[in-house]
Amino acid sequence: MSYEIALPVVLVAVAIAFIALMIEKDDLHRLLLTDLAEITGLAIIALVATDLAEALILPGLVVGISELMALSEVYLVKEGLTETPKRVMHLEVMDSAPAILGGVLVIYGIVLSGFSGGAVAGLGLLFWFFCKGHDEAFEIIETASGYSWALWIAAFFIFMLAPQYWLFAVMAAGGGILLKVMAKMALVGTMRGGRDV
Amino acid sequence: MIEYLIFAVFVGLLLHGIHRKAIARIQGRPGPPIWQEILHVLKFSFKETWIPATASQTLFVAVVIIAIGVWSTALFVLLTGGSLLLLFAVYMLHKIVEHGLGLSSGSPYGKFGAIRSVMSAASEIPLFATIAAIYLITGSLMISDIQAWQAAHGPLLFTALPAAIALYIVVLAKMHYSPFAVIESKEIVSGNVTEHFGVWRAGLEAAFGLKTFVLLYAFIVLFLGPMPLLLAAVAMVLLLLSLSFICALSPMLSPFDTVTIQIGTAGLIVVYVLLMGVIV
Amino acid sequence: MFDLPIEGAELLAVEFGDIVNYFSVYTAVLFVFALLFTVLAIISRPEKPVDIVFGGDAYYAKKIPPEQLRFQRFMAIACGLATLGAMISGDLFNFTLFSSMIGITNIGIVAAVKNKHVLEAAYQYGIVAMVATVPLFGGAAIALATTGTLSIWELAGAGAVPLLAKMLLVVGVMGEGMAPFYIGKAEITRAPGAPYVLMIHVSSLLLFLRVVEIALTV
Amino acid sequence: MTMKKQTAGAVTVAAAMVCVAASAGWRLGLIETWIAIVLNVVAFPFFLVALGLWWNAAEKEEGDTPFIGY
Structure with missing residues (x-):
């Protein structure tokens, strides 16, 4: 029962993420937003709420992260960001x-x-x-x-x-x-x- | 088996010849004799042949062999009444041949042809909508089952007219001199086949002849149902002549218009299939 | 053996518990095709691209650094392996994973190319490919939730998978590399290294052909 | 990558023999349909291409740069 309620909610979240992606024009921000969309995808799997679903989330996460890393590399090359910052991870x-x-x-x-x-x-x-x-x-x-x-x-x-x-x-x-x-x-x-x- | 292949190659090339002749007559030219394309292949195969120094050699040759192999497979799938899905998978794989032809030579014209070929990949969507429509009506994708269905219920052409139109456009897109043939239009020399000369070109022309035969015959088999060989041959020529009329009378579209028209058709067919799925 | 009148007879099945990887006539042809082009990517040397100078009849040969081509070849082979996996996988979730792997390697094939247009296209395409994992995983997850299994072997012919899940799967695969999102790939094709760039098209076309089979089967 | 005339001839003959043998075997019911199809599909392209090469094997040692521009 709760699955039928939760699925539309997650789908709304997916829709929000996609709309955000469509509106956003800045490349870097879109890259960040893809991760948001990705997480909603994992949420759909999580809704199944069985051991199997739990086992499926990990590969999904790995795929998402590797895509994010690959795209970040492409972004760095594309924008010509070759200089290494003086202090990395300086937030x-x-x-x-x-x-x-x-x-x-x-x-x-x-x-x-x-x-x-x-x-x-x-x-x-x-x-x-x-x-x-x-x-x-x-x-x-x-x-x-x-x-x-x-x-x-x-x-x-x-x-x-x-x-x-x-x-x-x-x-x-x-x-x-x-x-x-x-x-x-x-x-x-x-x-x-x-x-x- | 081999006799079917050789027969299909010759008939396909003859169909190409008829196509050229018909186009010439429609445009008020005398045109070449109808066996010109067969002579063409022989001529090409007697030419001196080597591989361009800039080409990716293995791929350059392999693509020709793959082109012939792909369409031989399609012919046998059609003749043995195999899976329609497989037949059209093979059709899609022809796309790879087109890319490979253009990319492997290193020539900028070939590359332009390949890029246009990537863009016109949209033309394959009507195809799957066609398949879906046929599946919804006949409940099977085996060509033999579809034949049996038509023997019992009459030609699919009337039952699934939009699907037939979609397939017609797909066949049209693959004809020589078609308004959709942007990949080998003359402003990019010969597009993706620019650098394939001599024996390679002869092999390609043979494969394209096979392709024309398979596509026309597939249309007859899928939408008009089983018929005697002679009648099928007449139907194929009539179908070809209708295509020749379109090719002769319409200009070559720009790549953008090609994609727009094909996606538009695809959209209409998808709507049709969805409606049919709801009604059935 | 499930013999639906869709893809021809089953030839071979490799069982891992309830997940059964299988070859039918259809998937076997796709598999052989993928194998063929993977081998071609391994054995053939790249072409030496030539470019024309506009407004004249001059031309020049482009210099492509060999390490870039080596990386492209590595990625093309990885892409070929992922395609092979996607062709025989009898598990919906494995199929989606192979699909996303194909998406990543497709970007990888052109990522080393130092051409602004190619990189821009690769980046935009990559974003679509990444977002496409959402419908892919979503489709598989909804299929799992409604039927309790991910095995195509068990789902075959039952018609138990809801239309929504099938549509999500097809949309996901389209996002991983088919029309209409495909248009970005036309720019990617400008990259040098024909046997490797060709792998991008091989993988995405085969992937689409496979998902059509899956959507009709389950 | 030039091919010797002899090689081309040998490939032609071998491929033709495979095609004919497969077809004949299928006609006589010795070979299953799918095996005959696979053999034909594999051998036929080689037959066609090698036939053309055999007719007029290239004497040139090296490739040429493609014709570019008018």
């Missing part, structure tokens, strides 16, 4: 935002643990690097990532060789994947091309 809100939010995200991620926890915590680190700058914490992050990966693998060996210590293995694997995903996401915050990389 005003980043200076004024309380960096404690990053810490909160990291702690919450650790509480969640596992893959999604890693993603949340990684986002926290990302936020921190973006707000407070960084001094090429590259090696440290890579090392942490490597050790955590080893921990994760070791946990699998425990599962196979000594299944009676499963709880320990679960904790090790969960912690490992948490650190691993967190480190990988944090790398996005430090890898910005330019002088040092």
Whole structure:
């Protein structure tokens, strides 16, 4: 029942996004608006509200992001924007935002643990690097990532060789994947091309 | 099998010859003899042949072979009573041949022809509306089933006149000297076939002869129903002459007008199909 | 095996659970055609484009950097693979994903070309292609919501998929590269590298042919 | 990419043989229709093109730049 109500609502949202696209003439703004339209498309999938639908959203999201990235590259070349800015990701809100939010995200991620926890915590680190700058914490992050990966693998060996210590293995694997995903996401915050990389 | 192919190539080229002759007579010229196009192919095939230095060599040759292969497939689909959808898929793939011909040579004229060919892709929409209309009426897309339906209920031409008109326009668009033939109009030399000379051109002309045969025969089969071979041949020539009249009397349209007219037709047919879908 | 009087007999089916990828006479022909042009994109060398100077009979050969052509070839092959996938996919959602992948790679084929007109056309076309994922995913999602499955194999002949979903799918595929949005592609065709640029047309025409089959089947 | 006259002749003969064999096999009921069709569709284009090349194989070593402009 609720599907029949929600679908027209989402379709109205789609219509709004499309009308916005038609009205907007500036190329960059239209690029941003396509993302808005894209999200409404995902909302139609989300309305199905089954496990399968949840599994379908991820590839949809990936496709959307990759198209956005490809188009941004084309836009950069098309407009001749070859100069790299002096400080990448320099948004005003980043200076004024309380960096404690990053810490909160990291702690919450650790509480969640596992893959999604890693993603949340990684986002926290990302936020921190973006707000407070960084001094090429590259090696440290890579090392942490490597050790955590080893921990994760070791946990699998425990599962196979000594299944009676499963709880320990679960904790090790969960912690490992948490650190691993967190480190990988944090790398996005430090890898910005330019002088040092 | 091979005999059907060779027969179709010769008949197709003969039809081209009749087409030229009819156009010439309508315009008050004597015109070439009707077997001129067959001689043309032979002449081309005896010419010295090489590949232009600027061309993408493999593609340049492959496109010719693909053109012949594509229309041979179409002929067999039609003869074996296969899927109508497949027949028209093959027709669409001819578009790729057109692009390939123009792009592969590196010549600016060929490229212009290819670009125009991309633009006139709009002409394929009436085709699918036609298919949808036939499917709604006969409930099948196998050519053999459509034949059986017509044997029982009479020609589709009267039942689905708008669909027949749409297909007629599609066939017209693919004729030589047609008002829609912007891809090989003379202000861009010969458009997408400019650089294909000698044997390559002979192969292409053979493929185009096959194409004309298949398209005219498909129209007869789809809209007039099964008939004896001789009667079918007469019907094909009559159909061709009607096309020749249009080609002889109308000027070549500009690319913009071509696209506008074809999209307009497509729109009308889509409306027709939707209405029919609602009523049926 | 579903034998509807639409696309000829079924030839081969590859089962993954309830998702069945299949070849019919129709899709097999499309598949072979896509394969042919993918192979052509791999083996044939690009042409050396020549341009005319207006107002005279002079002409000049354009210089195309080889790394640009290499990138174009890579993208053309990726596009060919996506087309192959879209031709045999027996799953509505996979089909939409392959379609959007074709959209991305189509932009990719011309993205490296340093020609203002081509880039402008590619950008505008890319925006349409990106927006077209909305009706594509929407169509598949509505089909899933009404029938509970995405398998074309199971949906075939049942007529269970609502007309809205079919129309959305067709509109989506049109947006990924067919008329009337196609007109932007005429400009894209100006890019050099014939075997690769040709792949743009091959993929979008085949995609359209496939979606017609799907719309008639489900 | 010039083709030797012999090569062209060999391709012509081979393709013609495939076409004729497939057609004859189909007439006699030895080959299924679709196999005969596929063989014919593949071999016929090569037959046509190679036939033309065999009639008048190019003696030129290299390609020429296309004719451009009047």
